[in-house]
Amino acid sequence: MDKITEQILRRRMHGLYLSRKCEDITQLSRELLGLHCWFHRNVAFSALIRGTGLTGWKTALTKTWLYRGTLHGVVFDELPMLLGLHSDDSCAWLLGEEQLRDIAEKVVSLMEDGVYSRAEMRRIFAFDLDEPIIDKIFSPWGGIFVYLARLGKVAFRDMTSRDFDLIDAEPTQTPDQVLPELLRRFFASYGPATLADAAWFFGLRKDRKKKLAELNLDEFSRFEYDGNVYYFVNDNIDMGDIPELTLLSGFDPLIVSYMERSAIMPPEYKSAVIMKSGICLPTIAVNGQVAGLWNIKKGEPIIEFFAGQPKRIKAAAVDLVDDIRRQTAGIV
Numbered sequence: 636m637d638k639i640t641e642q643i644l645r646r647r648m649h650g651l652y653l654s655r656k657c658e659d660i661t662q663l664s665r666e667l668l669g670l671h672c673w674f675h676r677n678v679a680f681s682a683l684i685r686g687t688g689l690t691g692w693k694t695a696l697t698k699t700w701l702y703r704g705t706l707h708g709v710v711f712d713e714l715p716m717l718l719g720l721h722s723d724d725s726c727a728w729l730l731g732e733e734q735l736r737d738i739a740e741k742v743v744s745l746m747e748d749g750v751y752s753r754a755e756m757r758r759i760f761a762f763d764l765d766e767p768i769i770d771k772i773f774s775p776w777g778g779i780f781v782y783l784a785r786l787g788k789v790a791f792r793d794m795t796s797r798d799f800d801l802i803d804a805e806p807t808q809t810p811d812q813v814l815p816e817l818l819r820r821f822f823a824s825y826g827p828a829t830l831a832d833a834a835w836f837f838g839l840r841k842d843r844k845k846k847l848a849e850l851n852l853d854e855f856s857r858f859e860y861d862g863n864v865y866y867f868v869n870d871n872i873d874m875g876d877i878p879e880l881t882l883l884s885g886f887d888p889l890i891v892s893y894m895e896r897s898a899i900m901p902p903e904y905k906s907a908v909i910m911k912s913g914i915c916l917p918t919i920a921v922n923g924q925v926a927g928l929w930n931i932k933k934g935e936p937i938i939e940f941f942a943g944q945p946k947r948i949k950a951a952a953v954d955l956v957d958d959i960r961r962q963t964a965g966i967v
């Protein structure tokens with residue numbers, strides 16, 4: 636690892652709370668712009684790895700769809716701003732706009748009357764809609780609830796629930812209005828990063844990617860490396876050292892938030908870490924680079940290194956995973 640790559644990794648690990656602790660899960664979510672929760676246990680893993688306890692975590696954050704159509708755990712009062720980034724996106728992939736609005740209004744009305752079960756809604760709509768449309772609307776991947784979530788009208792009941800509640804978090808700003816603040820916060824926690832990294836993280840369309848370069852970038856520190864310009868917020872804080880051993884959650888921000896991942900994840904390990912389905916497994920980093928996998932299955936810690944490691948590294952990894960096993964007993 637060359638010196639510049641090491642400095643990038645040091646600063647990222649500090650910004651993402653991998654070389655220091657964050658004791659408040661709401662602060663962690665605010666600074667990281669949401670915690671990825673394709674599986675809810677990833678949020679628990681990510682929080683514990685970063686020094687946060689799990690007291691009240693199921694309701695401390697709101698689980699809903701954000702960037703790139705993925706689920707995140709976010710602080711509720713941040714939702715209007717975060718949702719504003721994609722408030723003008725079309726849901727034409729689901730249904731025509733007029734029919735979609737009509738169905739959404741009926742779903743909201745049913746929820747106001749206490750109907751929250753997808754199965755029950757399927758039965759109710761079966762009188763008016765064909766089965767293929769019902770399958771799309773009430774898809775296990777979200778369907779109509781993705782549409783309503785993007786409008787700030789529904790969210791999951793809590794971090795572990797599959798049911799939804801009505802909420803009031805409608806975006807009050809346009810994408811162009813929220814983009815400068817979100818970009819500043821991205822570079823503050825995820826930097827050094829490129830504009831391409833930011834576009835990927837936020838799931839920006841091609842036309843909005845171009846607007847990133849039109850924003851005021853002079854407020855950020857920057858440097859050029861390997862043909863790319865990296866931006867970050869220079870707060871003159873000691874970044875600390877890269878930890879010798881670090882657990883990373885599934886879909887950990889250090890892995891999934893950047894276009895170029897080779898510095899943290901050697902290419903030969905990519906297929907073992909990221910499945911064809913897109914699932915990113917929990918990993919073990921040695922000196923800042925992915926070196927193995929870990930998990931908790933049937934209440935037992937599972938550890939697999941891709942290459943030989945010293946006994947002290949193996950023993951320390953077992954201790955870290957077992958500690959998480961004990962703290963997450965009953966929720967993973």
